[in-house]
Amino acid sequence: MPLKETNAPKYHDAACAYCPSTVRACRQGESAERGPGYCPSKVAQGAIDSAAAKYADPFTRKIAQESARVESEGYCRWTRVEEVCQFAKKMGFKKIGIATCISFVDQARVLSDILESHGFEVASAACKNGSVGKEEIGLKDSEKIRPGGHESMCNPVSQAELLNDAGCEFNVVLGLCVGHDSLFFQHSEGPVTTLVAKDRVLAHNPVGALMLAESYYDRVWGPDRPEKPHKLPKEGRRPN
């Protein structure tokens, strides 16, 4: 896997992150012809073929179709909240779960009201549900945010179980921590989308650390920082 722009790329893993803005040929259906040496079409066509076969599954196919329709119908017009509502409607979901961080319960209420206003039934579960102490997962008192007292663990597995038991067909994550969200994704029976990705420093806009990695947030780099500065995308590019 090529990790430094100053290194010669090694062409055995897909490495789209290194694809120059002047190439990105997959958009035009030309990745096999014009993709760079590390293009998935060059180094991992088997995975692309394997993925194509999985779209034969009717539920996977429907999610792929309806999300693409939401993308085009609301392109640069619908907020993500509107996209959640429209996607859920197109999928025919009746019951939606909200897996929220305890710090986002007020926003979860707004979201719950909005979803209900569109006719959905809603269940919601906060991360601290159950009030299980962090000691139960083997944490020491010194590893708590504020040692010396009870600190409830975030319980994403329980959030998933609660929403699964409630019959939620589609779950929306609201500000779960890194790793806690991973457990929720792993244990949710229904498909999951993220409405808010928690970043306590960047007002829950984690991409800010990437946009400003060469300036205000250059502390994000590890000791092997590449010598060549990363180029930021040119303004005016077609948004994704």
Ligand code: SF4
């Ligand atoms: S799929 Fe190929 S052409 Fe598209 S971004 Fe990745 S490397 Fe570039």
